[in-house]
Amino acid sequence: MGNAAMAAADASGPTDAEVVQRAREGDHDAFRVLVERYQGRAYGLALRVLRDEDDARDAVQDAFLKAYGALDRFQGRASFYTWLYRIVMNQCLDRKRRDKSDREVEWNDEAASTQLPAVGALAGGGAPVAQDEVVERGELRAAIAEAIAELPEDARRTIELREIDGLTYREISEALGIPKGTVMSRLHYARRKLQEALASTGAEALLDGGAEGTT
Numbered sequence: 001m002g003n004a005a006m007a008a009a010d011a012s013g014p015t016d017a018e019v020v021q022r023a024r025e026g027d028h029d030a031f032r033v034l035v036e037r038y039q040g041r042a043y044g045l046a047l048r049v050l051r052d053e054d055d056a057r058d059a060v061q062d063a064f065l066k067a068y069g070a071l072d073r074f075q076g077r078a079s080f081y082t083w084l085y086r087i088v089m090n091q092c093l094d095r096k097r098r099d100k101s102d103r104e105v106e107w108n109d110e111a112a113s114t115q116l117p118a119v120g121a122l123a124g125g126g127a128p129v130a131q132d133e134v135v136e137r138g139e140l141r142a143a144i145a146e147a148i149a150e151l152p153e154d155a156r157r158t159i160e161l162r163e164i165d166g167l168t169y170r171e172i173s174e175a176l177g178i179p180k181g182t183v184m185s186r187l188h189y190a191r192r193k194l195q196e197a198l199a200s201t202g203a204e205a206l207l208d209g210g211a212e213g214t215t
Contacts, residue, residue, distance in 0.1 A: 013033075014033070016034065016037075016079065016080040016081075017076060017080075019031070019033045019034055020034070020071060020074060020076075020080065023068070023071055024071050024072060031064075031068050031071075034067075034080060034084075035064055038080070038081055038084055039060060039064070041081065041165060042060045042063060042064075042084060042085075042088045043056055043057065043060050044164070044165070045085065045088055045089070045092075045165065046059045046060050046063075046088055046091075046092050048160065048164075049089070049092040049093075049096070050092055050095060050096070055095060056092075058095075059088065059091040059092050059095055060088060060091075062091050063084065063087045063088040063090075063091045064084075066087055066091070067083075067084055067087050070087075077174075078171075078174035078175075079171060079174070081167075081171070082167070082171050082174040082175040083174075085161075085165075085175045086175060086177075143197070143198055144194065144198070146197070147193065147194045147197035147198060148160070148190075148194070150193075150197070151190055151193060154186060155186045155187075155189055155190040155193070156190070157176070158172060158176065158183060158186040158187060158190065159186070159187060159190040159191070161175060161176075162187060169183050169184060
């Protein structure tokens, strides 16, 4: 099942569009359904950006409040999560500006370690390879985290959306407001840089093969 279909609803539950419409019509409880569906992913995003659990929780809470107040402006051209993603990201960046922090957004290995897919997926969804044949799982994860942290911000954010949040190319395009071709080129660049960075660990073979999905 595609990411958008997974996000929309359980087989027995209402779609995001249905829930949004109910909330617009004054059903205050309806919005709680969207909060329950997406608060985990929103928190993961905020934690990667802010690197502080309390700040991340506050940013997500503010983002949902802002989203609730702006439901009338949600046109439905993008999925609800990609629309929410932009609100959460803006809240995080506003917090960083208010804190007058000049630190770059960094990869949070502790927050992301349980969300990383099979490393073979970084090459576009190839069959997973037994990691212990090349390098210990923890060492490989650390190498990936370090390599991603060194990527330019645009490439880092794009590959996080693909490999951690599981968004399709179209959804990434909508979330970042960039053409699908730019998404593909950023991912190609990021994966090539990861291959180069991991070559010294002997783990680059895990990133070979697999046709890239373009959904």
